[in-house]
Amino acid sequence: MIDLLHVELKRTWIQFIRYPAEVIAGLIITTSVFYGLFLSARYMTGPGFAFGDRLDAVVVGYVLWSLNLYIINDIAIGLQSEAETGTLEQVFLSPWGSPRIFFARAVASLALRFTLIMGVVLILMAISGSRLSFPPALLLPFLTLVMAGYGFAFIMGACALVFKRVQQILGIFQFLLLFLLAAPFEEATGIMQYLRFLLPMIPSTGLLRDLMARDLALDWGTFGLAFLNGLSLGRNIGEKTWFP
């Protein structure tokens, strides 16, 4: 399994870095879209308005949206393109079994995307003046977010294999995802304060905003619900990986 993890990390890294222009363009686009949104918001509020922790909350939402977009593209579009080039069949011909291979792939892609997203966070903090906190407890909701994100990505990947073409849906879906992850559902009132636990990734995102932007302590009750939310999406992968 160590060898498998090693070669998956190596493959992911090589495929990512072989054309550096793509990497640089990706970073520039990700950060400049945020900067555009940031400038628009400042224009609407006027130069004297202090964003306070709301700016931090938006930065966290935007960063998590970028991360999830990377994950979904890696898995869903990756599966489709591998089906087209024939490498997917080679994966299923492996004695390791597809759950272990896809788990190794998820770890490798997360390692890469996490590193990249840290760079994005630092750039966004520099250009917006946001000051985020990084308490160790954030790892817990981050884990549940990633579980849900990968579960969702594999569902989209399965749709890509069954319905062949999902790029257009994915293109529209990223705006829906931006709405889900950037909007502060954790501050919702009425029925939405309960329904938000049923929406994919939302409870984890709210917790991460609490920890990183609002400097609040981890709410274990909400974390329990975020865990269930992540588990319900990620369980197929998890079950098959650890209990094949």
Place this chain on the structure above:
Amino acid sequence: MQLLNRPTAQRADAGVPNAVILATRDLTKTYGRGNQKFAAVRQVSLTLHRGEVLAFLGPNGAGKTTTIKMIAGLVRPDRGQVTIAGEDPHRYARALRNIGAVLEGNRNLYWRLTPEENLEYFGVLRQVPRKVAHRRGLELLDRFGLLDKRDTPVQKLSRGMQQKVAIAVALIHDPQLLLLGEPALGLDVEAGETVKALVREIAQEGRAILLTTHQLDVAEALSDRVAIIRRGQIIAEQSTEALLQAFSDSAYHIEVEGSLAPAQHRQVTRLGAIVEGRHITYAGTAENLYALFAVLQPLPILSVQRDRADLTQVFLKLVKDT
């Protein structure tokens, strides 16, 4: 689907000459439901021995791909059984270590990776330790004449080179069975001949090769046996030579230099041959053929050819008639 890993004693006979590497029995697969239900594969039984090349032919939609996928453990049959070197790939994941595959229509490679990186990656995917996979990869690249291209991304290689890398990748874990789809499709003449020579060499090493192709000249040149599938059923399975013989007539075409003398002409005609200028067509027995040669003396004989059907003619006849 849950696969098990278990050691097996049956694998030992795979090293024996003529050992059965692949055996399928009554493989059956049906797709769809209700009125749309159709049998893609019906009771397909195939046997493939060590060192043998079986050309598995059929028109589009005949059931080739479904059969291959059932053999490779990618599609579960409704009925029937597959064994590869004595193990069922649908029950034991270990059986997959005996299969190498270059499946039809693509190159089965990561295009951004170099041949060396592809070989190491797919080696580990086939449970070869990483260092061993790396070493074997370099050996295969050397053998296939690609060592100088080891650091070139696959997408920058010629189609022939990509095909050779794909075959090398399929051999990285030293499988006993190679599933090979369209090995020479889209290659120029030289690259096609190189790949054909490689396939022959791989079979001579003792691997069994299940070849699927629509290029019937390639199938004829490479195969020891032919199985033809139509509408999900095997309609012919025998040695390539026997199949071609069965569809060939026994006429000989002889070309001589110069003209036959009138006496020679009479004698040749009496033996049952037809003379058209310098060309003689003879459809009699092999013994009388030598009598014919004696009559033709001292005229130089330029060529003697026996009528021989090619696999394309055989295939079309079988597929249309049955």
